[in-house]
Amino acid sequence: MIPQPFLNTIATKHHLSKAELEVLSLAMEGESIGAIADLLKISEDAVRKRLSEVYHKFQIVGRGPVKLPQLQRQLMKQYQEQLKAQGDLALNISLGTSYHLTQPQINNSMDWDGAPDVSVFYGRATELALLKDWIVNQGCRLVSLLGIGGVGKTVLGVRLAHQIQEHFESLIWRSLYFAPSLQEFLDQLIKVLSLNKETPNLNTVDQQISWLVSYFRSYRCLVIVDGFESILSRGKLAGTYREGYDNYGKFLKRIGEEPSKSCVIITSREKINEISYLQGETSRVKSLKVEGLGEDARFLLKEKGLSAEENWQQLIEDYRGNPLMLKLVAATIQEVFDGNVKDFLETTFFTHDVTGFVRELLDQLSELEAKIIVQMANEKEPIILQQLRENLSGVSSQDVISAVASLRQRALVEKSRDGFTLPPVIRATLGNGYHLPN
Numbered sequence: 389m390i391p392q393p394f395l396n397t398i399a400t401k402h403h404l405s406k407a408e409l410e411v412l413s414l415a416m417e418g419e420s421i422g423a424i425a426d427l428l429k430i431s432e433d434a435v436r437k438r439l440s441e442v443y444h445k446f447q448i449v450g451r452g453p454v455k456l457p458q459l460q461r462q463l464m465k466q467y468q469e470q471l472k473a474q475g476d477l478a479l480n481i482s483l484g485t486s487y488h489l490t491q492p493q494i495n496n497s498m499d500w501d502g503a504p505d506v507s508v509f510y511g512r513a514t515e516l517a518l519l520k521d522w523i524v525n526q527g528c529r530l531v532s533l534l535g536i537g538g539v540g541k542t543v544l545g546v547r548l549a550h551q552i553q554e555h556f557e558s559l560i561w562r563s564l565y566f567a568p569s570l571q572e573f574l575d576q577l578i579k580v581l582s583l584n585k586e587t588p589n590l591n592t593v594d595q596q597i598s599w600l601v602s603y604f605r606s607y608r609c610l611v612i613v614d615g616f617e618s619i620l621s622r623g624k625l626a627g628t629y630r631e632g633y634d635n636y637g638k639f640l641k642r643i644g645e646e647p648s649k650s651c652v653i654i655t656s657r658e659k660i661n662e663i664s665y666l667q668g669e670t671s672r673v674k675s676l677k678v679e680g681l682g683e684d685a686r687f688l689l690k691e692k693g694l695s696a697e698e699n700w701q702q703l704i705e706d707y708r709g710n711p712l713m714l715k716l717v718a719a720t721i722q723e724v725f726d727g728n729v730k731d732f733l734e735t736t737f738f739t740h741d742v743t744g745f746v747r748e749l750l751d752q753l754s755e756l757e758a759k760i761i762v763q764m765a766n767e768k769e770p771i772i773l774q775q776l777r778e779n780l781s782g783v784s785s786q787d788v789i790s791a792v793a794s795l796r797q798r799a800l801v802e803k804s805r806d807g808f809t810l811p812p813v814i815r816a817t818l819g820n821g822y823h824l825p826n
Contacts, residue, residue: 503612510685613654699729
């Protein structure tokens with residue numbers, strides 16, 4: 389893999405124009421003619437014309453598809469010769485000023501600090517296949533795994549990373565559970581990727597981001613950032629950053645927008661605005677909403693040793709296949725009902741552990757979201773937006789819509805043809821003496 393600074397130098401030597409260098413850089417990253425045209429917003433014919441000029445200036449002969457491999461071999465040979473002659477290649481990273489850094493060594497390391505064990509894993513074949521296609525085949529550089537707490541985003545992220553790690557030179561797993569500042573977080577990444585060698589003059593967040601963006605352009609790195617909701621605000625609509633953490637958005641925006649050989653995967657209970665804006669069918673930024681296990685939850689209940697299998701489906705549906713909630717309730721069923729699901733369902737629906745977990749989710753809500761949840765809990769049938777607006781006097785339609793959308797993002801409200809309603813676990817919690825915070 390040839391770093392961009394070397395391409396810049398060699399392009400100057402061969403008198404390439406800026407437009408020709410852009411096409412060459414993307415072609416060296418493995419981009420197709422169509423992808424380059426999309427990225428540069430030019431026609432495919434224009435891409436071919438610029439490449440033809442590049443081949444001419446590098447004296448590449450031949451026809452059709454054989455030219456690019458010839459050029460790649462030529463450039464790689466020159467790059468290796470320069471490395472051998474100079475030892476370390478100076479990297480010029482444009483951070484508003486020129487910085488000379490020692491060429492990073494390829495890390496070839498896997499840093500799983502804080503990642504959980506996933507030796508027990510249920511289902512998710514469809515999700516894994518889709519994510520692998522996005523990252524390995526389509527070259528996505530920013531992917532988010534979104535879903536309610538306990539649904540299995542972290543476990544899915546670990547299993548995915550294990551399955552695709554062979555496609556990357558470096559892998560770093562990091563959790564935001566303790567809410568590090570962006571500068572602290574980026575400093576950790578840079579130390580791992582630079583093998584703890586000194587990286588001078590990376591004193592600001594912008595400089596750190598630029599260093600990483602440059603590194604990601606040259607090397608294939610997989611970075612998994614778990615628990616993004618830890619830096620989001622309580623008591624506000626989903627996706628709102630805590631005070632002092634807005635610059636994480638700048639980091640994600642640059643990762644999502646700039647060409648890269650690497651991929652950053654985010655897990656979060658809430659949507660991430662920068663990813664929502666950038667994602668699309670043809671974009672290299674994607675989001676996957678992680679749902680419950682569905683039928684695969686039966687493997688979990690079987691592993692927990694539960695009986696009365698004819699009642700398992702009701703339990704799975706009531707808890708929406710949420711692995712953590714099912715594990716919590718399974719423990720009580722074993723301890724109190726000798727593992728009999730039928731006896732449990734005939735006696736109660738909730739357990740203390742599940743109630744505590746759901747209350748934690750509800751405590752994150754904004755004041756308006758809390759009011760809407762209460763309104764829905766008072767209704768036996770699904771409620772439509774017009775009813776909500778009428779019941780919430782003094783609240784604008786736009787605010788109601790935003791709050792409902794936020795609740796949907798949090799997976800705390802469900803939508804059907806007849807309107808909006810609450811999942812059984814949320815309704816049961818509100819009916820079990822729990823009062824939302826004011």
